[in-house]
Structure formats: structure tokens, C-alpha cells
Amino acid sequence: MQNPYMLLGIRQSATSNEIRETLKKQINLYCRHDESMKNADGEYLKEMFSKAAKSLLDPEKRKQIDA
Numbered sequence: 301m302q303n304p305y306m307l308l309g310i311r312q313s314a315t316s317n318e319i320r321e322t323l324k325k326q327i328n329l330y331c332r333h334d335e336s337m338k339n340a341d342g343e344y345l346k347e348m349f350s351k352a353a354k355s356l357l358d359p360e361k362r363k364q365i366d367a
Contacts, residue, residue, distance in 0.1 A: 302348075302352075303365075304351075304352035304353070304355050304356050304365060305356070305365075307348060307349065307352045308322050308323065308326060308349065308352050308353065308356075309322065309326070310322050312366065314356075316357055319353050319356050319357055320353070320357075322353075323349055323350065323353040326345075326349045327345075327346055327349055327350075330342065330345045330346075330349075331343070331345055331346040331349075
């Protein structure tokens with residue numbers, strides 16, 4: 301997995317609220333809800349952003365990433 305901080309575009313000191321807010325922004329920007337814009341790339345990006353955020357929101361996984 302790529303560096304989740306870089307993938308989401310946040311700094312390493314980001315709080316949980318900042319991570320959640322950034323996840324929503326990234327999904328809205330790259331994975332539009334408009335039916336005409338839905339495609340496989342959007343679903344892939346949504347999955348990547350979600351995995352990155354989940355790993356940073358889990359305290360144990362975040363310690364491993366930061367180490």
C-alpha cells in the first residue's frame with residue numbers, strides 16, 4: 301500500500317476528524333455520485349481512499365505506519 305498520508309494528502313499530525321473530513325472531500329472530488337460519471341476508476345479510488353483512512357484511524361495500524 302502506498303503511504304496513506306500521501307494518498308489522502310494530509311500531514312502526519314492530522315487528527316481523526318481531519319482524516320474523516322479529507323476522506324469525504326477526496327471521495328466527492330474523485331468518485332462523483334453522478335450516475336453518468338460512475339466508472340471502475342472511481343470505485344477503485346474510493347476503495348484506496350477508504351483503506352488509507354481506515355488504517356490511519358486504527359491506532360495500532362497508525363503506530364506501525366508511523367514507525
